[in-house]
Amino acid sequence: MTKYGAVLAAGTVTLAALAGTLASAPTAAAATSSSCGATYGYVGKHALTKVSGRSGPRTGGYVYVYYSTATKKNCAITKPVAQLRGNAWGLGVGLHSPTYKDGESDGYARGQVYTRWAGPVYVRSPHACINLVGDLNTGAPGHLRAHYEVSKKDVHCD
Known part of the structure; x- marks a missing residue:
């Protein structure tokens, strides 16, 4: 094998290994569920919609909900949309x-x-519905630009 052939073969092996790594990378939902724990699976998300303010997107973020059959608990996390990351508070x-x-x-x-x-946050809820709330603000404290919230009753019933 020539010197260039060896380099080309090594490069091909490296690219194949990289492609395998990228193909098995976790999805965004799976990555977020790791914040709840290894046994939690994605159940759904609920949009935080704008209730006051003029600037900013209509949806400010989401409450992501997960459930673990092992612990019989729901878990929830609120995250802003990409456009508001760095500008959201509260x-x-x-x-x-x-x-x-x-x-x-x-x-x-x-x-x-x-x-x-x-x-x-967690709540024990085997064979039961849950209620959830979430909110966030944009702008600086004292200079509110927009407020987003969600409130749902009797969701994710088992």
């Missing part, structure tokens, strides 16, 4: 199971101003 998320009161969870921590994501 992110919040909360979960509640009307049936299983002992597992209530609230992601609103007093004195905290979350800017990248809120959560994960």
Whole structure:
């Protein structure tokens, strides 16, 4: 094999290995679920829609919901859309199971101003629906540009 043939063969092996790595890379939903734990699977997402303010997109972010059959718990995380990353603040998320009161969870921590994501928060909810809330703001504190929120009752029923 010539010197150039050896280099070409090595390059082909490297590209094949890289392609295999990229093909097995986790999706965005899977990457987010790792924040909840390895046993959590994606259930759905709920849009944070603009309720006040003029500037910014109509949808400001999402509350992502996951469930683990191993723990019998739901998990939720609030994240802004890409356009608002770096400009969002006051992110919040909360979960509640009307049936299983002992597992209530609230992601609103007093004195905290979350800017990248809120959560994960958990609630025990085997064979039950959950209620969820989420919100975020844009602009600087004291100079609110827009406020986004979502509130859903009796969703993701098992």
